[in-house]
Amino acid sequence: MKLAFIGGGNMATAILGGLMAKGFRGADAVVAEIDAAARARLASELGVSTVEAPGAEMARVDVIVLAVKPQNMREVAKSLAPHLSKQLVVSIAAGIRIADLTRWLGGHSRIVRAMPNTPALVQAGITGLYATDAVTLSDREKVNELLAAIGATVWLDSEGDIDIVTAISGSGPAYVFYVMEALEAAAKDLGLAPDKARTLALWTFAGGAKLAAERGLDPAVLRAQVTSKGGTTQAAISVLDAAQVKAMFVAAIKAAHTRSQQLGDEFGKDPQS
Ligand SMILES: NC(=O)C1=CN([C@@H]2O[C@H](COP(=O)(O)OP(=O)(O)OC[C@H]3O[C@@H](n4cnc5c(N)ncnc54)[C@H](OP(=O)(O)O)[C@@H]3O)[C@@H](O)[C@H]2O)C=CC1
Numbered sequence: 001m002k003l004a005f006i007g008g009g010n011m012a013t014a015i016l017g018g019l020m021a022k023g024f025r026g027a028d029a030v031v032a033e034i035d036a037a038a039r040a041r042l043a044s045e046l047g048v049s050t051v052e053a054p055g056a057e058m059a060r061v062d063v064i065v066l067a068v069k070p071q072n073m074r075e076v077a078k079s080l081a082p083h084l085s086k087q088l089v090v091s092i093a094a095g096i097r098i099a100d101l102t103r104w105l106g107g108h109s110r111i112v113r114a115m116p117n118t119p120a121l122v123q124a125g126i127t128g129l130y131a132t133d134a135v136t137l138s139d140r141e142k143v144n145e146l147l148a149a150i151g152a153t154v155w156l157d158s159e160g161d162i163d164i165v166t167a168i169s170g171s172g173p174a175y176v177f178y179v180m181e182a183l184e185a186a187a188k189d190l191g192l193a194p195d196k197a198r199t200l201a202l203w204t205f206a207g208g209a210k211l212a213a214e215r216g217l218d219p220a221v222l223r224a225q226v227t228s229k230g231g232t233t234q235a236a237i238s239v240l241d242a243a244q245v246k247a248m249f250v251a252a253i254k255a256a257h258t259r260s261q262q263l264g265d266e267f268g269k270d271p272q273s
């Protein structure tokens with residue numbers, strides 16, 4: 001499979017890095033990236049070919065991944081339109097809807113929306129996917145094969161569900177790192193060396209996730225197994241509950257969901273654009 005990425009930033013690097021660790025050849029990918037320093041980095045670190053803007057080379061690829069920020073998507077899609085024939089287009093942008101992409105791409109309808117996350121870099125990503133009826137079964141299989149190489153995939157029945165995936169697992173690694181930051185900060189405050197603080201925070205997350213995945217138990221049950229009556233965990237959870245931390249997390253994730261919907265409204269609202 002030959003791949004093109006438009007936009008060679010964090011997420012394109014994570015997906016390409018993950019694919020290459022699975023045997024995909026850098027020589028089979030071209031990245032259109034506006035920034036010269038980023039092009040140099042992509043070429044030297046991943047061995048991909050790079051161009052400043054999409055052009056004739058797009059005719060030689062099977063799948064084109066749109067990996068620019070939502071703000072840049074209209075301009076990028078319009079510049080890609082003259083180079084499209086039967087390539088499958090996969091957009092990973094938060095918020096931007098298929099109807100708007102189709103219009104900007106000059107009526108091209110072979111489009112899948114995907115919402116991956118950065119652990120793709122270590123093949124531990126999770127990607128939500130949505131395709132319209134215009135996308136064939138073999139296209140779905142092709143995009144699934146691509147993204148399954150860098151983690152799990154979940155197909156969605158409604159395009160609106162992509163906004164939920166964006167808020168949960170697209171942004172989700174940031175929530176994990178946020179709590180890791182707090183664990184590290186506390187360990188250091190209490191007197192542990194920074195390297196030990198990091199090791200404890202890291203393995204607590206890795207171990208917790210592995211236990212939950214392998215046992216398949218409700219997280220509330222797993223939490224109860226840690227929480228001895230009158231013990232240390234209960235002392236900590238009481239502080240979190242008093243500050244309504246769980247409710248705050250739910251509110252934060254709903255804010256991400258609202259922002260994803262707003263991005264679609266903000267950058268796709270003008271049907272003449
Ligand atoms: N980061 C994440 O965890 C996730 C991101 N996404 C989505 O992926 C998309 C990319 O995000 P991310 O990788 O973080 O963003 P980045 O800003 O890291 O990458 C986007 C890259 O595209 C470049 N670019 C801008 N305009 C053009 C253009 N006209 N042609 C070619 N390249 C261009 C940018 O250059 P410059 O910086 O100079 O503008 C930048 O290098 C977004 O739409 C985001 O919603 C989805 C899931 C997770």
Ligand SMILES: O=C(O)[C@@H]1CCC=N1
Nearest residue numbers: 093094166170171172
């Ligand atoms: O923060 C963002 O908008 C992107 C989408 C999901 C993760 N990063």
